[in-house]
Amino acid sequence: MEMDLAMKTFSKKEIEEDINKELTEALEGTKRLHEGVRNGVYLALRYYRELLRKIEKTPAEKILQSRFRISGFQKMLLLVRAWIRNKIGKIR
Secondary structure, three states: OOOOHHHOOOOHHHHHHHHHHHHHHHHHHHOOOOHHHHHHHHHHHHHHHHHHHHHHHOOHHHHHHOOOOOOHHHHHHHHHHHHHHHHHOOOO
C-alpha cells in the first residue's frame, strides 16, 4: 500500500537535506540571473542557508520551541559578502 505524502513522516535530517538540495539548485539558477537582480536573490539564499545552519545545530525536540534569527550584524556581514562576491563573480 502506497503511503500518501501528507501521511509520510520525515526525519529532521531528511528535511534538512531536502532544503539544502533546493538551496543548491537555486544557487545554480541565481548564477544565470541578470546582475541587477542577482545580488538580492543571492543575499536571500545566503540568509536562508545561515538559518538552515542554525536549525541543523538544534536538536529535533527543541525545534518547535526555538526561534531562529540572524542578528542585525550578521545580516550586514551577509549583505557585504554577497555584494562583493556578486561584483567579483565568485557566487558560491
